[in-house]
Amino acid sequence: MDVLSDAIAAVRVGQPSSNRLRVSGDWCTRLAPYEGAGFHVVLKGSCWLLPDGGAPVSLGTGDAVLLPHGTGHVLADSPADAETVARAVPFEDRPGMQQPYGRAGFDDVEMLCGKYRLDRSRAHPLMAELPEVVHLPNRVGSHPELRSAIDLLGRELDTRRPGSFISVPSLLDLLLVYMIRSWMAEDATGAWPGVLTDPVTAAALRALHADPAAPWTNDRLATEAGVSRPTLTRRFTGLVGRPPMAYLTWWRLTLAATLLRDTEESLATIAHRVGYGTPYALSHAFKREFGATPGRFRSRTGERITA
Template identity: 85%
Template sequence: MDVLSDAIAAVRVGQPSSNRVRVSGTWCTRLAPYEGAGFHVVLKGTCWLLPDGGAPVPLGTGDAVLLPHGTGHVLADSAADAAAVRRAVPFERWAGDEGPDERTAYGAYGGVELLCGKYRLDRSHAHPLMAELPVAVHLPNRVGSHPELRAAIDLLGRELEARRPGSGTVVPSLLDLLFVYMIRSWMAEGATGAWPAVLTDPVTAAALRALHADPAAAWTNDRLATEVGVSRPTLARRFAGLVGRAPMTYLTWWRLTLAATLLRDTEEPLAAIARRVGYGTPYALSHAFKREFGATPGRFRAEVQGRQSATA
Protein backbone atom coordinates (compact mmCIF):
# COMPACT_ATOMS: atom_id res chain seq x y z
CA MET A 1 0.00 0.00 0.00
CA ASP A 2 1.14 3.56 -0.69
CA VAL A 3 0.59 6.51 1.65
CA LEU A 4 -2.37 8.00 -0.20
CA SER A 5 -4.15 4.64 -0.41
CA ASP A 6 -3.54 4.04 3.28
CA ALA A 7 -4.70 7.54 4.20
CA ILE A 8 -7.98 7.01 2.33
CA ALA A 9 -8.48 3.48 3.68
CA ALA A 10 -8.04 4.74 7.24
CA VAL A 11 -11.06 7.04 6.97
CA ARG A 12 -13.33 5.48 4.34
CA VAL A 13 -16.36 3.61 5.66
CA GLY A 14 -19.32 2.13 3.86
CA GLN A 15 -20.29 2.71 0.24
CA PRO A 16 -20.33 6.12 -1.46
CA SER A 17 -23.72 7.43 -2.53
CA SER A 18 -24.60 9.55 -5.53
CA ASN A 19 -27.48 11.35 -7.22
CA ARG A 20 -27.71 12.33 -10.84
CA VAL A 21 -29.72 15.52 -11.15
CA ARG A 22 -30.97 17.39 -14.19
CA VAL A 23 -32.47 20.85 -13.79
CA SER A 24 -33.17 24.02 -15.75
CA GLY A 25 -34.39 27.50 -14.97
CA THR A 26 -33.75 29.30 -11.69
CA TRP A 27 -32.81 27.02 -8.80
CA CYS A 28 -30.89 27.00 -5.51
CA THR A 29 -30.34 24.05 -3.18
CA ARG A 30 -28.47 23.61 0.10
CA LEU A 31 -26.44 20.62 1.30
CA ALA A 32 -25.99 20.57 5.06
CA PRO A 33 -22.61 19.84 6.69
CA TYR A 34 -21.85 16.14 6.51
CA GLU A 35 -19.65 13.69 8.43
CA GLY A 36 -17.70 12.76 5.36
CA ALA A 37 -16.75 14.27 2.02
CA GLY A 38 -19.03 15.61 -0.67
CA PHE A 39 -18.38 15.94 -4.38
CA HIS A 40 -20.02 17.33 -7.50
CA VAL A 41 -19.28 16.80 -11.17
CA VAL A 42 -20.92 19.02 -13.79
CA LEU A 43 -21.82 16.71 -16.66
CA LYS A 44 -23.53 19.46 -18.66
CA GLY A 45 -24.08 23.19 -18.30
CA THR A 46 -22.83 25.63 -15.67
CA CYS A 47 -23.67 26.47 -12.06
CA TRP A 48 -22.18 27.90 -8.87
CA LEU A 49 -20.91 26.41 -5.63
CA LEU A 50 -21.17 28.59 -2.52
CA PRO A 51 -19.35 26.93 0.42
CA ASP A 52 -20.19 28.08 3.94
CA GLY A 53 -17.80 30.87 4.82
CA GLY A 54 -16.01 30.65 1.46
CA ALA A 55 -15.92 32.44 -1.86
CA PRO A 56 -18.33 31.41 -4.65
CA VAL A 57 -16.88 28.95 -7.17
CA PRO A 58 -18.10 28.95 -10.79
CA LEU A 59 -18.44 25.43 -12.21
CA GLY A 60 -18.50 24.55 -15.90
CA THR A 61 -19.08 21.41 -17.94
CA GLY A 62 -16.61 18.71 -16.91
CA ASP A 63 -15.56 20.47 -13.70
CA ALA A 64 -15.23 18.43 -10.53
CA VAL A 65 -15.22 19.73 -6.98
CA LEU A 66 -14.48 17.83 -3.79
CA LEU A 67 -15.50 19.07 -0.33
CA PRO A 68 -13.26 16.78 1.73
CA HIS A 69 -14.39 18.01 5.15
CA GLY A 70 -18.12 17.80 4.51
CA THR A 71 -18.53 21.58 4.52
CA GLY A 72 -22.10 22.80 4.13
CA HIS A 73 -22.72 24.57 0.84
CA VAL A 74 -25.20 25.80 -1.70
CA LEU A 75 -25.49 24.90 -5.39
CA ALA A 76 -27.29 27.40 -7.56
CA ASP A 77 -27.85 28.47 -11.13
CA SER A 78 -26.02 31.74 -10.41
CA ALA A 79 -23.91 33.43 -7.74
CA ALA A 80 -26.99 33.80 -5.54
CA ASP A 81 -27.22 36.64 -3.03
CA ALA A 82 -27.65 36.10 0.72
CA ALA A 83 -31.46 36.27 0.53
CA ALA A 84 -31.57 33.58 -2.16
CA VAL A 85 -29.21 31.38 -0.19
CA ARG A 86 -31.49 31.59 2.84
CA ARG A 87 -34.37 30.36 0.67
CA ALA A 88 -32.35 27.44 -0.75
CA VAL A 89 -34.26 24.17 -0.85
CA PRO A 90 -32.68 21.28 1.15
CA PHE A 91 -30.94 18.97 -1.31
CA GLU A 92 -32.74 15.83 -0.11
CA ARG A 93 -36.09 17.37 -1.02
CA TRP A 94 -34.80 19.14 -4.12
CA ALA A 95 -33.33 15.97 -5.60
CA GLY A 96 -36.22 13.77 -4.48
CA ASP A 97 -39.84 13.50 -5.49
CA GLU A 98 -40.38 17.25 -5.27
CA GLY A 99 -37.13 18.08 -7.04
CA PRO A 100 -36.08 18.65 -10.64
CA ASP A 101 -38.06 16.92 -13.33
CA GLU A 102 -35.60 14.95 -15.46
CA ARG A 103 -38.13 14.78 -18.29
CA THR A 104 -38.05 18.55 -18.88
CA ALA A 105 -34.51 19.34 -17.79
CA TYR A 106 -33.17 19.46 -21.33
CA GLY A 107 -35.97 21.44 -22.88
CA ALA A 108 -35.40 24.26 -25.31
CA TYR A 109 -33.39 26.14 -22.70
CA GLY A 110 -30.74 23.47 -22.19
CA GLY A 111 -30.14 22.91 -18.50
CA VAL A 112 -27.61 21.59 -16.05
CA GLU A 113 -26.77 17.98 -15.31
CA LEU A 114 -24.92 17.21 -12.09
CA LEU A 115 -23.50 14.16 -10.43
CA CYS A 116 -23.64 14.80 -6.68
CA GLY A 117 -22.38 12.38 -4.06
CA LYS A 118 -20.98 11.68 -0.63
CA TYR A 119 -18.27 9.52 0.89
CA ARG A 120 -18.69 8.43 4.50
CA LEU A 121 -15.51 9.15 6.47
CA ASP A 122 -14.43 8.27 10.00
CA ARG A 123 -12.45 11.30 11.15
CA SER A 124 -11.46 9.87 14.54
CA HIS A 125 -8.02 8.89 13.20
CA ALA A 126 -7.59 10.78 9.94
CA HIS A 127 -4.18 10.84 8.33
CA PRO A 128 -2.67 14.38 8.26
CA LEU A 129 -2.67 14.21 4.45
CA MET A 130 -6.47 14.12 4.53
CA ALA A 131 -6.73 16.79 7.24
CA GLU A 132 -4.62 19.14 5.10
CA LEU A 133 -7.01 19.21 2.14
CA PRO A 134 -8.68 22.60 1.62
CA VAL A 135 -12.37 23.28 2.18
CA ALA A 136 -13.09 22.89 -1.54
CA VAL A 137 -10.88 21.25 -4.17
CA HIS A 138 -11.97 22.71 -7.51
CA LEU A 139 -10.64 20.87 -10.55
CA PRO A 140 -11.62 22.73 -13.74
CA ASN A 141 -11.99 20.85 -16.98
CA ARG A 142 -8.99 21.93 -19.03
CA VAL A 143 -7.81 20.30 -22.24
CA GLY A 144 -5.08 17.79 -21.48
CA SER A 145 -5.32 18.11 -17.71
CA HIS A 146 -5.75 15.13 -15.39
CA PRO A 147 -6.59 12.49 -18.03
CA GLU A 148 -7.33 9.79 -15.42
CA LEU A 149 -9.89 12.03 -13.69
CA ARG A 150 -11.48 12.95 -17.02
CA ALA A 151 -11.68 9.25 -17.98
CA ALA A 152 -13.31 8.33 -14.66
CA ILE A 153 -15.87 11.13 -15.07
CA ASP A 154 -16.67 10.00 -18.63
CA LEU A 155 -17.06 6.37 -17.57
CA LEU A 156 -19.25 7.33 -14.63
CA GLY A 157 -21.46 9.51 -16.79
CA ARG A 158 -21.94 6.73 -19.32
CA GLU A 159 -22.64 4.15 -16.65
CA LEU A 160 -25.29 6.33 -15.05
CA GLU A 161 -26.86 7.26 -18.40
CA ALA A 162 -27.98 3.69 -19.02
CA ARG A 163 -27.92 1.27 -16.12
CA ARG A 164 -26.56 -2.04 -17.37
CA PRO A 165 -25.88 -5.41 -15.75
CA GLY A 166 -23.19 -5.02 -13.10
CA SER A 167 -23.85 -1.33 -12.43
CA GLY A 168 -24.26 -2.07 -8.73
CA THR A 169 -20.59 -3.00 -8.65
CA VAL A 170 -19.26 -0.64 -11.30
CA VAL A 171 -20.71 2.63 -9.98
CA PRO A 172 -19.36 2.39 -6.39
CA SER A 173 -15.97 1.36 -7.79
CA LEU A 174 -15.91 4.33 -10.17
CA LEU A 175 -16.91 6.65 -7.32
CA ASP A 176 -13.97 5.33 -5.28
CA LEU A 177 -11.67 5.94 -8.25
CA LEU A 178 -13.05 9.45 -8.55
CA PHE A 179 -12.15 10.16 -4.92
CA VAL A 180 -8.54 9.05 -5.44
CA TYR A 181 -8.19 10.92 -8.74
CA MET A 182 -9.55 14.15 -7.26
CA ILE A 183 -6.98 14.07 -4.45
CA ARG A 184 -4.21 13.11 -6.88
CA SER A 185 -5.20 15.95 -9.16
CA TRP A 186 -5.17 18.43 -6.27
CA MET A 187 -1.63 17.37 -5.46
CA ALA A 188 -0.57 17.62 -9.10
CA GLU A 189 -2.00 21.15 -9.33
CA GLY A 190 0.86 22.40 -7.13
CA ALA A 191 -1.15 22.31 -3.92
CA THR A 192 0.31 24.13 -0.95
CA GLY A 193 0.87 22.36 2.35
CA ALA A 194 3.23 19.86 3.89
CA TRP A 195 2.06 16.57 2.39
CA PRO A 196 2.39 17.31 -1.31
CA ALA A 197 5.99 18.26 -0.48
CA VAL A 198 6.44 15.16 1.67
CA LEU A 199 5.34 12.80 -1.10
CA THR A 200 7.52 14.42 -3.73
CA ASP A 201 10.67 14.50 -1.61
CA PRO A 202 12.71 11.38 -2.57
CA VAL A 203 13.96 10.67 0.97
CA THR A 204 10.72 11.09 2.92
CA ALA A 205 8.63 9.47 0.19
CA ALA A 206 10.88 6.39 0.11
CA ALA A 207 10.87 6.15 3.91
CA LEU A 208 7.08 6.38 4.06
CA ARG A 209 6.67 3.78 1.33
CA ALA A 210 8.85 1.39 3.31
CA LEU A 211 7.01 1.95 6.59
CA HIS A 212 3.57 1.64 4.99
CA ALA A 213 4.55 -1.43 2.98
CA ASP A 214 5.49 -3.37 6.13
CA PRO A 215 4.49 -1.55 9.33
CA ALA A 216 4.96 -4.70 11.43
CA ALA A 217 8.67 -5.02 10.57
CA ALA A 218 11.26 -4.45 13.28
CA TRP A 219 12.09 -0.98 12.05
CA THR A 220 14.84 1.15 13.56
CA ASN A 221 16.22 4.45 12.37
CA ASP A 222 19.34 2.70 11.14
CA ARG A 223 17.41 0.04 9.22
CA LEU A 224 15.13 2.63 7.64
CA ALA A 225 18.06 4.83 6.63
CA THR A 226 19.73 1.83 4.99
CA GLU A 227 16.49 0.98 3.17
CA VAL A 228 16.23 4.54 1.85
CA GLY A 229 19.92 4.79 1.01
CA VAL A 230 20.86 7.80 3.14
CA SER A 231 22.61 8.37 6.44
CA ARG A 232 20.64 8.26 9.66
CA PRO A 233 21.16 12.01 10.35
CA THR A 234 19.99 12.88 6.83
CA LEU A 235 16.87 10.73 7.22
CA ALA A 236 16.07 12.20 10.63
CA ARG A 237 16.52 15.78 9.43
CA ARG A 238 14.55 15.45 6.20
CA PHE A 239 11.75 13.32 7.68
CA ALA A 240 11.16 15.43 10.79
CA GLY A 241 11.48 18.66 8.84
CA LEU A 242 8.76 17.72 6.35
CA VAL A 243 6.51 15.26 8.20
CA GLY A 244 6.69 17.10 11.51
CA ARG A 245 7.65 14.09 13.62
CA ALA A 246 10.52 11.62 13.82
CA PRO A 247 10.34 8.44 11.70
CA MET A 248 9.78 6.06 14.64
CA THR A 249 7.22 8.43 16.19
CA TYR A 250 5.33 8.46 12.91
CA LEU A 251 5.57 4.66 12.71
CA THR A 252 4.07 4.26 16.19
CA TRP A 253 1.21 6.59 15.29
CA TRP A 254 0.58 4.78 12.00
CA ARG A 255 0.63 1.34 13.63
CA LEU A 256 -2.03 2.46 16.09
CA THR A 257 -4.07 4.13 13.34
CA LEU A 258 -3.91 0.92 11.33
CA ALA A 259 -5.00 -1.04 14.40
CA ALA A 260 -7.97 1.30 14.79
CA THR A 261 -8.92 0.72 11.15
CA LEU A 262 -8.74 -3.06 11.58
CA LEU A 263 -10.83 -2.87 14.75
CA ARG A 264 -13.42 -0.82 12.88
CA ASP A 265 -13.56 -2.84 9.67
CA THR A 266 -12.85 -6.44 10.70
CA GLU A 267 -13.68 -8.99 13.38
CA GLU A 268 -10.07 -10.08 13.74
CA PRO A 269 -9.07 -10.90 17.34
CA LEU A 270 -6.78 -8.47 19.11
CA ALA A 271 -3.85 -10.90 19.02
CA ALA A 272 -4.00 -11.10 15.22
CA ILE A 273 -4.25 -7.31 14.91
CA ALA A 274 -1.30 -6.89 17.26
CA ARG A 275 0.83 -9.11 15.03
CA ARG A 276 -0.24 -7.27 11.88
CA VAL A 277 0.76 -3.88 13.25
CA GLY A 278 4.02 -4.85 14.91
CA TYR A 279 3.16 -5.40 18.58
CA GLY A 280 4.40 -8.53 20.30
CA THR A 281 1.38 -9.05 22.53
CA PRO A 282 -2.24 -7.91 22.72
CA TYR A 283 -1.41 -6.31 26.07
CA ALA A 284 1.34 -4.16 24.53
CA LEU A 285 -1.03 -3.02 21.78
CA SER A 286 -3.85 -2.36 24.23
CA HIS A 287 -1.63 -0.22 26.45
CA ALA A 288 -0.35 1.88 23.54
CA PHE A 289 -3.81 2.08 21.94
CA LYS A 290 -5.46 3.44 25.08
CA ARG A 291 -2.75 6.05 25.40
CA GLU A 292 -3.38 7.22 21.81
CA PHE A 293 -7.18 6.93 21.57
CA GLY A 294 -8.30 7.15 25.18
CA ALA A 295 -10.11 3.81 25.09
CA THR A 296 -9.21 0.14 25.13
CA PRO A 297 -9.35 -1.65 21.75
CA GLY A 298 -12.46 -3.58 22.82
CA ARG A 299 -14.33 -0.45 23.84
CA PHE A 300 -13.19 1.40 20.71
CA ARG A 301 -14.44 -1.44 18.48
CA ALA A 302 -17.83 -1.58 20.20
CA GLU A 303 -18.34 2.18 19.99
CA VAL A 304 -17.27 2.64 16.38
CA GLN A 305 -19.21 -0.36 15.11
CA GLY A 306 -22.24 0.85 17.06
CA ARG A 307 -22.03 4.22 15.31
CA GLN A 308 -21.76 2.49 11.95
CA SER A 309 -24.85 0.39 12.63
CA ALA A 310 -26.79 3.48 13.67
CA THR A 311 -25.98 5.29 10.41
CA ALA A 312 -26.21 2.31 8.04
Protein backbone atom coordinates (compact mmCIF):
# COMPACT_ATOMS: atom_id res chain seq x y z
CA MET A 1 0.00 0.00 0.00
CA ASP A 2 1.05 3.61 -0.48
CA VAL A 3 0.85 6.38 2.12
CA LEU A 4 -2.47 7.86 0.95
CA SER A 5 -4.13 4.44 0.70
CA ASP A 6 -2.87 3.53 4.16
CA ALA A 7 -3.98 6.88 5.60
CA ILE A 8 -7.53 6.35 4.31
CA ALA A 9 -7.68 2.67 5.24
CA ALA A 10 -6.62 3.44 8.82
CA VAL A 11 -9.72 5.59 9.45
CA ARG A 12 -12.38 4.29 7.08
CA VAL A 13 -15.06 2.00 8.52
CA GLY A 14 -18.31 0.65 7.17
CA GLN A 15 -19.86 1.50 3.81
CA PRO A 16 -20.10 5.04 2.42
CA SER A 17 -23.51 6.32 1.39
CA SER A 18 -24.77 8.82 -1.17
CA ASN A 19 -27.90 10.28 -2.71
CA ARG A 20 -28.69 12.19 -5.86
CA LEU A 21 -31.10 15.02 -5.16
CA ARG A 22 -32.84 17.96 -6.81
CA VAL A 23 -34.20 21.10 -5.18
CA SER A 24 -35.59 24.37 -6.53
CA GLY A 25 -36.93 27.71 -5.39
CA ASP A 26 -36.12 28.96 -1.89
CA TRP A 27 -34.52 26.17 0.07
CA CYS A 28 -32.20 25.69 3.02
CA THR A 29 -31.23 22.50 4.82
CA ARG A 30 -28.86 21.64 7.69
CA LEU A 31 -26.52 18.67 7.93
CA ALA A 32 -25.43 18.00 11.49
CA PRO A 33 -21.80 17.32 12.50
CA TYR A 34 -20.86 13.77 11.62
CA GLU A 35 -18.32 11.16 12.74
CA GLY A 36 -16.86 10.94 9.29
CA ALA A 37 -16.48 13.01 6.14
CA GLY A 38 -19.18 14.48 3.93
CA PHE A 39 -19.11 15.55 0.31
CA HIS A 40 -21.25 17.38 -2.22
CA VAL A 41 -20.95 17.63 -5.99
CA VAL A 42 -23.07 20.16 -7.91
CA LEU A 43 -24.33 18.58 -11.13
CA LYS A 44 -26.55 21.46 -12.19
CA GLY A 45 -27.19 25.01 -11.00
CA SER A 46 -25.53 26.70 -8.04
CA CYS A 47 -25.92 26.96 -4.28
CA TRP A 48 -24.10 27.96 -1.10
CA LEU A 49 -22.40 25.88 1.55
CA LEU A 50 -22.40 27.54 4.98
CA PRO A 51 -20.01 25.64 7.29
CA ASP A 52 -20.40 26.01 11.04
CA GLY A 53 -17.88 28.63 12.15
CA GLY A 54 -16.56 29.17 8.62
CA ALA A 55 -17.02 31.50 5.66
CA PRO A 56 -19.76 30.80 3.08
CA VAL A 57 -18.63 28.92 -0.03
CA SER A 58 -20.26 29.52 -3.40
CA LEU A 59 -20.71 26.29 -5.36
CA GLY A 60 -21.30 26.21 -9.12
CA THR A 61 -21.99 23.51 -11.64
CA GLY A 62 -19.23 20.89 -11.57
CA ASP A 63 -17.83 21.99 -8.20
CA ALA A 64 -16.96 19.35 -5.62
CA VAL A 65 -16.58 19.97 -1.90
CA LEU A 66 -15.26 17.62 0.79
CA LEU A 67 -15.80 18.14 4.53
CA PRO A 68 -13.16 15.69 5.81
CA HIS A 69 -13.78 16.30 9.51
CA GLY A 70 -17.56 16.00 9.42
CA THR A 71 -18.16 19.72 10.00
CA GLY A 72 -21.82 20.64 10.43
CA HIS A 73 -23.10 22.88 7.66
CA VAL A 74 -26.06 24.35 5.83
CA LEU A 75 -26.81 24.07 2.12
CA ALA A 76 -28.91 26.91 0.80
CA ASP A 77 -29.96 28.82 -2.29
CA SER A 78 -28.42 32.06 -0.96
CA PRO A 79 -25.50 33.26 1.23
CA ALA A 80 -25.60 33.08 5.00
CA ASP A 81 -27.54 35.36 7.26
CA ALA A 82 -29.19 34.75 10.60
CA GLU A 83 -32.58 34.16 9.02
CA THR A 84 -31.19 31.67 6.49
CA VAL A 85 -29.48 29.59 9.15
CA ALA A 86 -32.47 29.77 11.50
CA ARG A 87 -34.89 28.40 8.89
CA ALA A 88 -32.65 25.51 7.86
CA VAL A 89 -34.54 22.22 7.96
CA PRO A 90 -32.62 19.08 9.00
CA PHE A 91 -31.57 17.22 5.88
CA GLU A 92 -33.26 14.01 7.00
CA ASP A 93 -36.57 15.78 7.67
CA ARG A 94 -36.93 17.77 4.46
CA PRO A 95 -39.37 16.06 2.08
CA GLY A 96 -37.73 15.13 -1.20
CA MET A 97 -34.21 16.03 -0.13
CA GLN A 98 -32.88 12.48 -0.39
CA GLN A 99 -34.30 11.50 -3.79
CA PRO A 100 -35.06 13.28 -7.09
CA TYR A 101 -38.61 14.51 -7.09
CA GLY A 102 -41.01 16.34 -9.36
CA ARG A 103 -40.30 17.42 -12.90
CA ALA A 104 -36.97 18.91 -13.85
CA GLY A 105 -37.17 22.69 -13.97
CA PHE A 106 -34.99 25.47 -15.35
CA ASP A 107 -33.93 26.69 -11.91
CA ASP A 108 -33.37 23.28 -10.33
CA VAL A 109 -30.19 22.50 -8.44
CA GLU A 110 -29.03 18.90 -8.77
CA MET A 111 -26.39 17.46 -6.46
CA LEU A 112 -24.66 14.32 -5.32
CA CYS A 113 -24.41 14.24 -1.53
CA GLY A 114 -22.75 11.58 0.56
CA LYS A 115 -20.88 10.51 3.67
CA TYR A 116 -17.91 8.38 4.64
CA ARG A 117 -17.82 6.89 8.13
CA LEU A 118 -14.39 7.40 9.72
CA ASP A 119 -12.75 6.32 12.97
CA ARG A 120 -10.42 9.16 13.93
CA SER A 121 -8.93 7.56 17.03
CA ARG A 122 -5.61 7.21 15.17
CA ALA A 123 -5.87 9.45 12.12
CA HIS A 124 -2.79 9.65 9.93
CA PRO A 125 -1.34 13.20 9.91
CA LEU A 126 -2.09 13.44 6.19
CA MET A 127 -5.80 13.09 6.96
CA ALA A 128 -5.62 15.27 10.06
CA GLU A 129 -4.04 18.08 8.02
CA LEU A 130 -6.97 18.38 5.62
CA PRO A 131 -8.85 21.67 6.13
CA GLU A 132 -12.42 21.78 7.38
CA VAL A 133 -13.65 22.43 3.83
CA VAL A 134 -11.87 21.28 0.66
CA HIS A 135 -13.45 23.19 -2.24
CA LEU A 136 -12.52 21.90 -5.70
CA PRO A 137 -13.93 24.31 -8.30
CA ASN A 138 -14.73 22.96 -11.72
CA ARG A 139 -12.11 24.15 -14.18
CA VAL A 140 -11.77 22.97 -17.76
CA GLY A 141 -9.05 20.34 -17.98
CA SER A 142 -8.41 20.12 -14.24
CA HIS A 143 -8.67 16.85 -12.30
CA PRO A 144 -9.96 14.65 -15.16
CA GLU A 145 -9.99 11.53 -12.95
CA LEU A 146 -12.23 13.28 -10.41
CA ARG A 147 -14.60 14.39 -13.15
CA SER A 148 -14.79 10.86 -14.56
CA ALA A 149 -15.57 9.39 -11.14
CA ILE A 150 -18.32 11.98 -10.62
CA ASP A 151 -19.86 11.16 -14.00
CA LEU A 152 -19.80 7.43 -13.35
CA LEU A 153 -21.27 7.81 -9.87
CA GLY A 154 -24.04 10.06 -11.15
CA ARG A 155 -25.03 7.50 -13.78
CA GLU A 156 -25.05 4.65 -11.26
CA LEU A 157 -27.30 6.63 -8.92
CA ASP A 158 -29.64 7.69 -11.72
CA THR A 159 -30.73 4.12 -12.37
CA ARG A 160 -29.80 1.28 -10.06
CA ARG A 161 -28.55 -1.50 -12.32
CA PRO A 162 -27.27 -5.02 -11.65
CA GLY A 163 -24.06 -4.82 -9.64
CA SER A 164 -24.75 -1.37 -8.17
CA PHE A 165 -24.48 -2.76 -4.63
CA ILE A 166 -20.75 -3.19 -5.32
CA SER A 167 -20.14 -0.45 -7.89
CA VAL A 168 -21.55 2.49 -5.92
CA PRO A 169 -19.44 1.99 -2.73
CA SER A 170 -16.38 1.35 -4.91
CA LEU A 171 -16.96 4.56 -6.86
CA LEU A 172 -17.47 6.47 -3.61
CA ASP A 173 -14.13 5.18 -2.31
CA LEU A 174 -12.52 6.24 -5.60
CA LEU A 175 -14.15 9.67 -5.31
CA LEU A 176 -12.61 10.17 -1.86
CA VAL A 177 -9.14 9.30 -3.16
CA TYR A 178 -9.50 11.66 -6.13
CA MET A 179 -10.76 14.53 -3.97
CA ILE A 180 -7.78 14.21 -1.60
CA ARG A 181 -5.38 13.87 -4.55
CA SER A 182 -6.84 17.01 -6.07
CA TRP A 183 -6.38 18.89 -2.81
CA MET A 184 -2.78 17.73 -2.60
CA ALA A 185 -2.13 18.91 -6.16
CA GLU A 186 -3.48 22.39 -5.43
CA ASP A 187 -2.64 23.02 -1.78
CA ALA A 188 0.26 25.40 -1.23
CA THR A 189 0.26 25.55 2.56
CA GLY A 190 -0.06 21.99 3.89
CA ALA A 191 2.96 19.94 4.91
CA TRP A 192 1.99 16.57 3.44
CA PRO A 193 1.77 17.56 -0.22
CA GLY A 194 5.42 18.60 0.20
CA VAL A 195 6.26 15.42 2.10
CA LEU A 196 5.08 13.20 -0.73
CA THR A 197 6.77 15.21 -3.45
CA ASP A 198 10.15 15.30 -1.72
CA PRO A 199 12.10 12.44 -3.37
CA VAL A 200 14.01 11.41 -0.24
CA THR A 201 11.14 11.45 2.23
CA ALA A 202 8.68 9.98 -0.27
CA ALA A 203 11.04 7.06 -1.01
CA ALA A 204 11.50 6.36 2.69
CA LEU A 205 7.76 6.45 3.35
CA ARG A 206 7.04 4.17 0.42
CA ALA A 207 9.50 1.65 1.80
CA LEU A 208 8.10 1.77 5.34
CA HIS A 209 4.50 1.46 4.18
CA ALA A 210 5.29 -1.28 1.69
CA ASP A 211 6.79 -3.51 4.39
CA PRO A 212 6.29 -2.14 7.92
CA ALA A 213 7.28 -5.49 9.48
CA ALA A 214 10.77 -5.47 7.97
CA PRO A 215 13.72 -5.02 10.37
CA TRP A 216 14.23 -1.39 9.45
CA THR A 217 17.14 0.70 10.70
CA ASN A 218 18.09 4.23 9.82
CA ASP A 219 21.03 2.94 7.78
CA ARG A 220 18.90 0.47 5.82
CA LEU A 221 16.23 3.09 5.17
CA ALA A 222 18.82 5.63 4.05
CA THR A 223 20.16 3.10 1.56
CA GLU A 224 16.63 2.54 0.28
CA ALA A 225 16.20 6.30 -0.19
CA GLY A 226 19.63 6.66 -1.82
CA VAL A 227 21.07 9.16 0.65
CA SER A 228 23.25 9.22 3.73
CA ARG A 229 21.80 8.54 7.16
CA PRO A 230 22.21 12.19 8.36
CA THR A 231 20.55 13.48 5.18
CA LEU A 232 17.61 11.11 5.60
CA THR A 233 17.17 11.98 9.26
CA ARG A 234 17.31 15.71 8.59
CA ARG A 235 14.94 15.68 5.61
CA PHE A 236 12.47 13.19 7.08
CA THR A 237 12.29 14.80 10.52
CA GLY A 238 11.98 18.30 9.09
CA LEU A 239 9.10 17.41 6.79
CA VAL A 240 7.22 14.67 8.66
CA GLY A 241 7.74 16.11 12.14
CA ARG A 242 9.30 13.02 13.72
CA PRO A 243 12.40 10.88 13.01
CA PRO A 244 12.05 7.89 10.68
CA MET A 245 12.13 5.19 13.39
CA ALA A 246 9.69 7.12 15.58
CA TYR A 247 7.32 7.36 12.61
CA LEU A 248 7.76 3.63 11.96
CA THR A 249 6.87 2.77 15.57
CA TRP A 250 3.81 5.01 15.42
CA TRP A 251 2.70 3.52 12.11
CA ARG A 252 3.19 -0.07 13.27
CA LEU A 253 0.99 0.56 16.29
CA THR A 254 -1.58 2.42 14.19
CA LEU A 255 -1.65 -0.51 11.78
CA ALA A 256 -2.05 -2.89 14.72
CA ALA A 257 -4.99 -0.83 15.96
CA THR A 258 -6.59 -0.99 12.50
CA LEU A 259 -6.18 -4.78 12.39
CA LEU A 260 -7.64 -5.12 15.88
CA ARG A 261 -10.60 -3.01 14.78
CA ASP A 262 -11.24 -4.59 11.39
CA THR A 263 -10.24 -8.25 11.78
CA GLU A 264 -10.46 -11.16 14.20
CA GLU A 265 -6.80 -12.07 13.77
CA SER A 266 -4.96 -13.23 16.89
CA LEU A 267 -2.56 -10.93 18.66
CA ALA A 268 0.31 -13.19 17.62
CA THR A 269 -0.63 -12.87 13.95
CA ILE A 270 -0.99 -9.10 14.22
CA ALA A 271 2.35 -8.82 16.03
CA HIS A 272 4.04 -10.69 13.20
CA ARG A 273 2.34 -8.54 10.55
CA VAL A 274 3.45 -5.24 12.09
CA GLY A 275 7.01 -6.18 13.01
CA TYR A 276 6.91 -7.23 16.68
CA GLY A 277 8.66 -10.44 17.66
CA THR A 278 6.11 -11.56 20.25
CA PRO A 279 2.53 -10.71 21.29
CA TYR A 280 3.94 -9.53 24.63
CA ALA A 281 6.24 -7.02 22.93
CA LEU A 282 3.34 -5.65 20.89
CA SER A 283 1.02 -5.56 23.90
CA HIS A 284 3.58 -3.63 25.97
CA ALA A 285 4.18 -1.04 23.23
CA PHE A 286 0.47 -0.83 22.40
CA LYS A 287 -0.56 -0.13 25.99
CA ARG A 288 2.12 2.53 26.31
CA GLU A 289 0.81 4.25 23.15
CA PHE A 290 -2.95 3.78 23.55
CA GLY A 291 -3.37 3.49 27.31
CA ALA A 292 -5.19 0.16 26.91
CA THR A 293 -4.28 -3.44 26.21
CA PRO A 294 -4.96 -4.71 22.66
CA GLY A 295 -7.84 -6.82 23.96
CA ARG A 296 -9.50 -3.91 25.72
CA PHE A 297 -8.91 -1.66 22.71
CA ARG A 298 -10.55 -4.21 20.40
CA SER A 299 -13.56 -4.48 22.69
CA ARG A 300 -14.04 -0.71 23.08
CA THR A 301 -13.53 -0.02 19.38
CA GLY A 302 -16.06 -2.66 18.41
CA GLU A 303 -18.62 -1.14 20.75
CA ARG A 304 -18.04 2.34 19.33
CA ILE A 305 -18.13 1.33 15.67
CA THR A 306 -21.33 -0.73 15.99
CA ALA A 307 -23.12 1.83 18.15
